[in-house]
Amino acid sequence: MKKIFFILGLALWLMLPVAAIASNDVIEFSAFTRDDCSHCVELKEFLETDFAERLPNVQPKYYDLADPDTYDFFTEFTGENDLPRATPTILIGDRILQGFESAETTGEYMIELASQLTESSYFEDYEAPTSNNDDDGLLIHLPWLGTIDFQDYSIPVLAIILGFVDGFNPCAMWVLVMFLVFLSQTGSRKKMLILAGIFIAAETIMYYLILNFWYTTWDFVKLDQIVTPIIGVVSIGAGAFFLWEFFRNKGDECKVTTSKHKDRITEKIKKMVNSPLSIGVFFSILGVAFSVNIIEFACSIGIPQAFTKVLELNYVNSLMRQVYILIYTLFYMIDDLIVFGIAIWSFKYLHLTTKYTRYCLLIGGIVMLLLGYFFVFDPSKLIF
The missing domain is CATH 3.40.30.10 (Glutaredoxin)
Structure with missing residues (x-):
C-alpha cells in the first residue's frame, strides 16, 4: 500500500x-x-x-x-x-x-x-x-x-572488443576445426556448408540466449553494492588468467576439456559427418553446439558476466540492450566465420587461427583487468 x-x-x-x-x-x-x-x-x-x-x-x-x-x-x-x-x-x-x-x-x-x-x-x-x-x-x-555523443559509441565498442576476445579461445575452436576436417573428407562442399552452417547458427543463438540470461540475473538481483565488486574480482581473476596463458603458454590449448571429453565429441562429429542429412543429424548438431557453448562459457568465464553487468549499470532500454548483445554475439562468432571461410578456401591456412587466439588472450587480459578495477573501485566510470 x-x-x-x-x-x-x-x-x-x-x-x-x-x-x-x-x-x-x-x-x-x-x-x-x-x-x-x-x-x-x-x-x-x-x-x-x-x-x-x-x-x-x-x-x-x-x-x-x-x-x-x-x-x-x-x-x-x-x-x-x-x-x-x-x-x-x-x-x-x-x-x-x-x-x-x-x-x-x-x-x-x-x-x-x-x-x-x-x-x-x-x-x-x-x-x-x-x-x-x-x-x-x-x-x-x-x-x-569535435563534439561526439559518447553514449553512442562506448558500449558498442566494448561489445565489439569483448565479443571478439571472447570468441577467440581454444575451447571451442578445436571442435569447429575438427568438424570441418571431417566434413572435408566427405568431398561434398554442399554438405560442409549445410552442417557447418547449422552448427554456427545454433552456437550463435545459444550464446545470445546465455547473454540475455546473465543480464536478467543482474537485473533481478539488483544488489549492486555486493554484486558489482564480486564481478570485479572475477574480472580481475579472469584477466590475470588470460595474461598468464599468454606469457606462459602458447594459448592454443583448452584447459577446460579433458582428452576423454574431446574423444567423446570427436566420435559424435564423425558419426554425424558420415550419416546422411536427416532430422536426427540436425538435433545431434544442436547437441554438440550446446556442449561447445557450455565449454566455451567456462573457458571465457568473466567476460560475458562483465559485459552484461555494464549493460545493467547503464540502464539501457530493452531495444538497445538487444542491439548491444547482438553486436557482442556477432563479434563473438567472427572467429568461427573466419575459420569456416578459411576451410572453404584452403585448409592449409587453419593454423593461423591459433596465433590470433594467443594475442586475443593478451588483449582480453588487459581489458578484463581494467574492467575489474572499475567494477571494484569506481563503477561510475562504467556508466556511459
Whole structure:
C-alpha cells in the first residue's frame, strides 16, 4: 500500500503544471539520480552552487534510484516515454533532460529552461547554445574530433572488443576445426556448408540466449553494492588468467576439456559427418553446439558476466540492450566465420587461427583487468 501511494504521489507531482506557478513561489523540478553516478554528483554540485545563486526560487527535488519504489517508477516512466534508463534524468516543466556534461553546457541550458518557467527576466537576452539538446550530458568534446555523443559509441565498442576476445579461445575452436576436417573428407562442399552452417547458427543463438540470461540475473538481483565488486574480482581473476596463458603458454590449448571429453565429441562429429542429412543429424548438431557453448562459457568465464553487468549499470532500454548483445554475439562468432571461410578456401591456412587466439588472450587480459578495477573501485566510470 505504501508503494502504491508513493508511485501515485510521484506521478501526480510530475504532472503538475509547473509553468503556471507564480515567479515569487518556490518552484521544484525533479531529478532521478544514483549514488554511484559521477554525472549525478556533478549535477548536484552545480545545482547547489551556480544554479542556486542565479535562480534561488527554483529548488531541485531528488529521487534516488536506490529506493525500490523510485526505481520501479523510473523504469515504468522511461519505458512509457521510450527513454534509456540513464542517470541523471531531469524533468523541468515538460522537458526531459538526460545526462549532465558540465555547468557551461548542460547547466546553462537548464538555467535557461528554469528561468522561462519563473517568467524571470534574468535570461531575457540569453540564447541557449545551439549545440545543446536534451541529451547534452552524453556529449563529449574531443580535440580534433569535435563534439561526439559518447553514449553512442562506448558500449558498442566494448561489445565489439569483448565479443571478439571472447570468441577467440581454444575451447571451442578445436571442435569447429575438427568438424570441418571431417566434413572435408566427405568431398561434398554442399554438405560442409549445410552442417557447418547449422552448427554456427545454433552456437550463435545459444550464446545470445546465455547473454540475455546473465543480464536478467543482474537485473533481478539488483544488489549492486555486493554484486558489482564480486564481478570485479572475477574480472580481475579472469584477466590475470588470460595474461598468464599468454606469457606462459602458447594459448592454443583448452584447459577446460579433458582428452576423454574431446574423444567423446570427436566420435559424435564423425558419426554425424558420415550419416546422411536427416532430422536426427540436425538435433545431434544442436547437441554438440550446446556442449561447445557450455565449454566455451567456462573457458571465457568473466567476460560475458562483465559485459552484461555494464549493460545493467547503464540502464539501457530493452531495444538497445538487444542491439548491444547482438553486436557482442556477432563479434563473438567472427572467429568461427573466419575459420569456416578459411576451410572453404584452403585448409592449409587453419593454423593461423591459433596465433590470433594467443594475442586475443593478451588483449582480453588487459581489458578484463581494467574492467575489474572499475567494477571494484569506481563503477561510475562504467556508466556511459
